Amino acid sequence: MGVALAAAVAASVNQRDQALQLGVQGVYLDFEFASKNAAKELLDRLDSTQVGMNLAAVHQDDKTGVVRATVAVPDASVPKLTKKITDYRNRNNRYGNPMNAALVTNIEGIRHAALRSIFVGDPRRLPEPHTPIWWETWIRAGTREEFLNLARQSQLEVSDTSLTFPDREILLVRSSLDVLSRIFLNSLIMAEVRLALDTPSVFIEMRNDEQVEWSDEAAARLLPPEADVQSSVLILDSGVNRSHALIAPYLAATDWQALQSTWGPNDMRRFDGHGTAMAGLALHGDLEAFLKSTTPKQYTHVLESVKILPPAGRNDPKLYGRITQNAVRLMESINPGRWRVTCLAVTAKDDAKGGRPTAWSSAVDQLASGVAVEEEAKRLIVVSAGNSQPSTADVLGNYLDFADTSEVHSPAQAWNALTVGAFTERTNMIDPTFASWALVAPFGDLSPTSSTSLLWHDQWPLKPEVVFEGGNMIADASTPEPHTHTDVRLLTTDYDLGAAQFRHFGDTSAAAALASQMAARLAAAQPTYWPETVRGMLVHSADWTDAMKGHRTSTSFQGNRLLLRRYGYGVPNIERALKSASNDLTLVIQDSLRPFKNEGGRVKTNQMNIHRFPWASLDLTALEGIDLELRVTLSYFIEPNPSERGFIQRFRYASHGLRFAVKGPLEDEESFKARIQHESRPDEGAGIRDAGNELWEFGPKLRTSGSLHSDRWRGDIATLQGCESILIYPVSGWWREKRGGVPDYWDRDARYSLIVTLRAPEAEIDIYTPITTALTVPVSTEI
CATH class of the missing domain: 3.30.70 (Alpha-Beta Plaits)
Known part of the structure; x- marks a missing residue:
């Protein structure tokens, strides 16, 4: 240990710059302990005025449990620390035990610290x-x-x-x-x-002329889009102020429309510039990062806008479904070839009770499925989950109790939409004026106004599917309502340029804009992906934060259901969605099957597809003893048939359903398919006994709501190599049950995206090369 200490001190001293040495000189050292229990009693000894050491930061590795304590040690204190270690080696206490044993024996290592050692965050x-x-x-x-x-x-x-x-x-x-x-x-x-990057107050508090300087400087670094850009985000909102210097290059005049020409396409004070704020986030993300950088920026997607909110009066709520469809088709008639993500953050609070379909949500489902007009393309539609309005009393207690009874708004219950809730990492309150106020949400947890589907029946979809940053709130018992302080919000573009260039923004609207930006980036990088695939990839790349996982009291059905209906599948990761790593390989399959057939006047289940994966190509010995994670996501669109009669089997809301199942390690493919055919009929696949059900995080009963299903399997390489086949099979819907009429609804294909990722999260072992080599022969499909 003494050698390690000397080496760490020498490494630090050798990097010193005489020109920058002011005040007390010393070194930062990283002390490693095997566990939190080992470190708990010893941290006080490392923060010792007697020795002269100061504890700077403590981190624990979530995977290994190792605790790292970063300690500032003045040069004058290095000999004292060295003596503690040499005394352990050379001296005994009065009881005959080595001196300082409790400290030295629990230290796993001593290293020279770098700035990253005191970095807090991802x-x-x-x-x-x-x-x-x-x-x-x-x-x-x-x-x-x-x-x-x-x-x-x-x-x-x-x-x-x-x-x-x-x-x-x-x-x-x-x-x-x-x-x-x-x-x-x-x-x-x-x-x-x-x-x-999460304290926009410095910009909000500037005078407008100072904001103009920052905006102009950033605009000078904003490179125009490529001439042939094919990815876009369509904002359906209150319009957009296209005059903004940070929007104009990416919003062409022809792409700036209003549903009614007399409204004009510009944004309005009436809606507080909501559309312009959405546009800024959908293009730049949180604008502060771009403003504070110095490098040029070029985006791979552009903006489109159709104003759907009138400058006076209000739209008939019963017509919002048709309004949404007409707005999308208006932009499609102008730019028919674009890969478009439609972003909708206009919602109705009281229409989605219990998760039942409404006319608006059904219109969104119909629009996404592309069945309203013959040969229409399918579409990706991102919808905000909708905001609750908590009081101070609601948030000063357990604010999540209020969120869990605040239902997702219409049309966000649409099966085919990607519904986006909000979480937050904004917990840095800098403003001393509000030092006595309490932050509502802790780091990584649900945003205070985000709505959930905890109250919905399990037959309705898991909503939201994902969460993005939506900002935080602060509260004080002396005020009736919590405050949306700029320190804990996002920064975006303002519509009233005579007053301000920037504004703070948040809630599920902001989250939906950020989700749309990520979807458009992914579509630009992978233009052959279907809308179902991009929707699936956002979910597939998502994970719960530590704060979210902390609310799961058990891994039982109810414990997982709580998290899924509050946070969806978690926070998507753009890097994971865009590319594989050597120890993290993602395979994407876009395919179709014909779910039903007519035999002698009876409509029956018709086709199952089986996809085989070359897990056998992996080195069994190299991966022995290593935990592997297999994630499977199935995404498809249904054709809606809204009716209160949808609660009985014959008249269902969904045209069909698809499910996935994984072959057991001891099954052959024929017995596997026979088992699925036998087990799937009574309850639409929720009773399927997946091989090693205990190895799946959610299981078939929980993951089969809606039209997007995702689950994680964890196990060893020997078990995985016996589970090389994934079966996609149909379950019933109104295509099968509806009697008579033209056309024959059963006589249709259903397409789907299957996304499969194999990870070795705790190992630096190459699983990418052997599998991609084995995939030179296409994955087979069997009928």
Whole structure:
């Protein structure tokens, strides 16, 4: 241990820069402990005024359980720490035991620390080393002037905004990772660093002329889209102010429309510029990241807008289904060849009770399925889950109780839509004026206004399917309503340019805009993907945050149902959706089958497709003892038939259903198919006994609601290699049950997207190469 300490100290000293050395000199060291229990009693010893050490940060690896404590050790204290280690080796206490045994024996390792050691957040969000961005820099109390001197020497910009606590002071600093690392290596000032991309107050509080300067500078870096760009986000809202410098290059005049020509396509004060705010997020994402960068930007998708809200009066609620369909078809007539994501954040609060279809949600389903007009294409429609309006009393208790009784709005119960709820990572309140106010949502949990489907019957879809950032709120018992403070919201474009260029925004509207942006990026990268596939990929790449998982009291049906109907499948990951890694391989199949056939006047189940995967090509010995994860997602669109009679078997809402099942390791394919045919009929596949049901996270009973099904299997390589086949099979619907009429509804094909990912999450083993090599022969389909 003494050798490791000496090596870590030497590594730090060798990287020092004499020009940046101010104040007390020392080193940051990472101490590793095998577990939280091992570290718990020892952290106080590492934060010792007697020895002169200061504990900066503590992190635990979720996978290994290893605890890493980053400690600032002044040069003068290094000999004291060294003596503790040598005393353990050379001296005994009065009881005959080695000195300092409790400390030294529990230390697994000592390493030289880097700036990443004190970074709080997802390391995947760290910028490139030379890219300057804004950081939240948490410094030790009393070191402000020392830090400002180092910042001036390094030509860094430090915001006047700060927040002071007894032990820490938080400063906003614009720096690259490289420059901030040099300050870290040459001082003992910093305790934590975080990305400051979630504090838009600095822009909102600027005068408009200052905002114009920032907007113009960013616009100068905004490269126009390629001439042949084919991916777009269509905003159906209150219109968009196309004059905004950060919107105009990506919203052509021909793509800027109103449902009624007399309305005009521009945004309106009446709706507080909602459409322009949506457009900014659908193009840029959170605008602050682009404003604070210095690099040019070119997007792979463009914007389209059709104004569906009137400047005066109101639309007849009964006509919103037709309005939505007409607006989409209007833009399709202008740009018929585009891969379009339609984004709808206009919802009706009281129409989706219990998850039952409405005229509006059925129109969305019909539009997505492409069956309303002969030979229409299918469409991806992203709908916000809708916002609740909690009071202070609702959020100062367990705000999730209120969310769980706030139902998803219409038309977000549409089976074919991608319904988007909101979560938040915005927990950094910088404004000292509100220091006594409480944050409503903790980091990574549901946004305070997001709605859920906990109250719905299980026959209706799991909504929302995914969640995106929607901002947070703060609350104080002295006020009747919580506050949407700019510190915990997103930054986007404002419509009233005479007053402001930027505004804060949030809730499920913001989340839907961000989901649409991701879908459009994915469609641009994979233009051969179907709408069903892109919808499926967002779900397939999603996962619950630690905060969400913390609410799962068990892995039982009810425990998983709670999370699915509150958060959907979690937060999508764009990198995972766009490409495979060496230890994370995704396969996408786009196929179809004919669910039903007519034999002697009786309509029966017709066809099942079986897809085989080359798991046998993986090295059994190399993967032995390693946990593998198989994720399967099935996405398809149904044709709606809304009716209260949909509760009985003959008159169903959905035209058909599809399900997936995985072959058991001890089954041959014929017995596998025979088992599925036998088990699927009584309850539409919910009773299928998947091979090793206990290895599936959700199981058939929970995952089969709606028209998008996803589940995760975890097991070993030997079991996986016996489960090389996935069967896609139909269950009943009104195509089968409807009697008479023209055309024959049973005589139709149903297409689907099957997405399969194999991961070795805890191993750096190449599973990509052997499988892709084996896939030179196409995956077979069998009838």
